[in-house]
Amino acid sequence: MTAPTPPVDHPLRGILAMIAAVFLFAGMDAAMKQLTSSYGAMQITFLRAACAWPFIVLWLAARQELKHLFHARWSLHFIRAALGIVMLAAFIKSLETLALTDAYSVFFVAPLLITALSVWWLKESVRPAQWAAIVLGLAAVLFMLKPDGHELLSIGALMALIAALCYAVSNILVRKLAQSDHAGNLVFWLMTLIGIGAFILAQPHWQPLQWQAHWPLFLAIGLTGTGGQILITQAFRLAAPSIIAPLEYTALVWGLGFDVLVWQIWPERDMLIGGSVIIASGILVIWLQQRHSR
Template identity: 30%
Template sequence: MMTDNLRGAALMAASMAAFTFNDALIKLVAETIPLFQMVFLRGVSATVLVALLAWRMGAFARPISRADRGLVALRILAEVCIFIPFIIALTHMPLANVTAILQAVPLTITLAGALFLGEAVGWRRWVAILVGFAGVLLIVRPGGDGFNIYALLALAAVAGITLRDVVTRKLSADVPSLQIAVWTALAICCLGFVGSLFRPWAPVSAFEGLQIVGASVFILGGYLFSIMVMRVGEIGFIAPFRYTALVWGLLLGWVVFGEWPDGLTLLGSGIIVATGIYTLWRERVHPAG
C-alpha cells in the first residue's frame, strides 16, 4: 500500500514532469510561430482550463480580502515580469540549462528568507547557498564563450521567482490559490496579445495548435499536482523530488532538440541539486540552522 509520503513524492515528480513538458512544447512551437503569438494562444487555452478547474473546485466562492489584494496584484505583476525573461531564455538556450538554473530557486528563497524575512539560517546552510551559487556559475560561466544575455535572463527569472515566492509567503492562508492562478494566466495572456500586435501573425497548423493545447494541459496538470502535493505527506520528504525536473529537462532536451549539456553544465547541475537537497534536509532536521 502506498504511504502518504510516497504518494506525495509521486505527485511532486508528476508536477515537475508536467511543467517541464510544458516548457519543451513552448520551446518547440516557438521555432515556427512568433513568440508572443504563441504566448497569447497558449494563454487563452490555459486561462480557460484553469478557470474551469477553479470554478469546479469552488475557488471563486471565496473573495480575496481587501488586505490581500495589493499583495495578490504584486504577485501577479511579478509573475508577468518573470515570464518575459524566462520565455526568451527558454527559446534561446538548451532546455536542460534553463531547467538547471531554475533549480537554484530553493537556495535563493532560503537566502531571501534570511535577508528580508528574518528567518534563521545557520552557517551550514549559508555554505550550502554559496556552493550552490558556484554550481550556477559553472552553468552560466560569465566571461566564457558560452556566456550570453540569455543566461542573464534565466538568472533574472530566478530572482523574479524568489520575489514572487517571498510575496506569496505574506499572503493570508485563506487566499484561494486557484483564483490567483486564473488572474495570473489571464495577465500573461494579455501580455502575449499586446506583444503579438507588433509582429505579423503566422498561420497555425493543426499540429501546432495541438502542441499549444498540449502545453496548456501540462500547465494545468502541473498546477493541479502542485496543489495536491501540499496536502499529503511530509514536505521535508517530498520537496527534494522537485529536482526530478532536471532529469526531464535533460531527457527532453536530448530527445526533442538533440541537446546534451557539456561536462561543466552537468557538474554545476549536480552541485545545485546536492546543495538544494542538503538545504531542504537541514531545514527539516534543524529549522534554526
C-alpha cells in the first residue's frame, strides 16, 4: 500500500482550498434541493453517489490508487455506508422544507457531537470547558427545533439533526478506518455502497429520471461533490486542522447566498441566533482542543 502524500505547510493555500471545498459542497446541496420537487430523498441519495462515482474512479486512477481498493475493513465500511445513506436521505429530506441556511444551522451541531462521542468511543479526553461549549451548542439546537414556540419539533430541523448525528458517528468510524485503510478506499467504498443501498431502497417510490430537464443538475452534483472531496483532502494536507476546521462554517455564507439568489429565501431570526451559538460553540471546542494538545 502506498503511503499518503506527506503534509506540507502552506496555510494560505490550505485556507483557500477549504473555502473552495465548502463552496462546492454548498453548490451540490443546492442542486440536490432543486431535485426534491421531482424525486424522493432516497432516490436523490442514489443520484448523489452515482453522479460522483465516475469522477471518483478517474481521480483514483490518476493517483494510481485503484489497486489498493480491496485492502479494506469491510465491516466498518458497510456500517459507514449505512450511516451515509441515512445521513444523506435525512439531510435531503430536511431540504424539502428548510432553506439551506436553516438546514446548515442545525447540521453544524455535528462537530460538537463528534467531540462528545470521541470520549466514549475513542477514549479521548474532553475538558470541562469543552463540555460546557457542547452543552451550549446542544441547547441552541433545542431552541431551533422549536422555532415558533408552538410546534414541539420542526420536521425539517429534526431531519437535519438526524443527519448530523449520523455524520458524527461516521466521522468517528473514519478515524478507525484511517488506521488501516488508504484514503482512496474511504471515498470509493462510501460512494459505491451508498449508491447500491440507496438504489435498492428507492425502488418502491422510484420516479423516471428526467434527463432532458435535469442533466445539468446531475452533472453539477457529480462535479461539485468530487471537487469538494479533492479540495478538502488538499486543505488538510496543506494546513493544520486548527486553521482549516473552523472554515467549514463558511457554508452558512454560501448557503445564504444560494437561498437568496436561487429561491429568494431569507433565514428566520431564531435559526440565525441558534446557528450563531452553535458555530461559536464549535469554534470554541476546536480552539480548546488545539490549546490542550500543545
